[in-house]
Amino acid sequence: MTALHRAAAQAGIARRWLDAGGETQIVSDETLRLVLEALGESRADQPQxxxxxxxxxxxxxxxxxxxxxxxxxxxxxxxxxxxxxxxxxxxxxxxxxxxxxxxxxxxxxxxxxxxxxAYGLAQRRGGSGAGLAAICAAPDG
Structure with a gap:
């Protein structure tokens, strides 16, 4: 199940249904996207x-x-x-x-x-710091 299909299920949208002839129909992903957008739901197939x-x-x-x-x-x-x-x-x-x-x-x-x-260095509580690697690095040469 894709993220889009999960979002549709959470919104109460049935992806599969039976038509009048008893045949199973499947709602396309594009239709699911459009319905979710119309309901104000997020685009589940895109990063949030x-x-x-x-x-x-x-x-x-x-x-x-x-x-x-x-x-x-x-x-x-x-x-x-x-x-x-x-x-x-x-x-x-x-x-x-x-x-x-x-x-x-x-x-x-x-x-x-x-x-x-934002606070400047003079307004911060505590001192300035340096990474351990910078302090312990061997001098060049």
């Missing part, structure tokens, strides 16, 4: 995009409105509501930077939330 936003920035995704769940990189979760927006849905901004996952129905989206600002 990494969605990005800043901390606190609303996140726009493809899909349908409804209950959503964020799974943070530390394993904790948060319930959210995905609202209808042009071209898909919008979720409220997340306040935790990092790589997380959002589940909306049977769909999952990988997301990266960037911090509001």
């Amino acid at each position: 995009a990494l969605h990005t936003a800043w901390v606190g920035q609303a996140l726009r995704l493809p899909g349908r409105p409804g209950a959503a769940r964020v799974i943070y990189e530390d394993g904790s979760t948060q319930a959210l509501t995905a609202l209808k927006a042009p071209g898909g849905i919008v979720l409220p901004g997340l306040e935790r930077a990092g790589y997380h996952r959002i589940e909306i129905g049977a769909r999952t989206h990988d997301i990266a939330i960037a911090p509001g600002r």
Whole structure:
């Protein structure tokens, strides 16, 4: 079973069916892709995009409105509501930077939330570092 066929099954789309004459019919992959797109499902035969936003920035995704769940990189979760927006849905901004996952129905989206600002060397806690290989390398010559 291909990723496209699994996505169709998860969306409740029957790939095989019996016609009025009792003959088995099979829905083409192109039709499955078009139906999944019309339902707002991801293109299962293509790599999934990494969605990005800043901390606190609303996140726009493809899909349908409804209950959503964020799974943070530390394993904790948060319930959210995905609202209808042009071209898909919008979720409220997340306040935790990092790589997380959002589940909306049977769909999952990988997301990266960037911090509001980056810190310079003078503002970091701790010192600078160097790789062990760089420190222990024999001098040239």
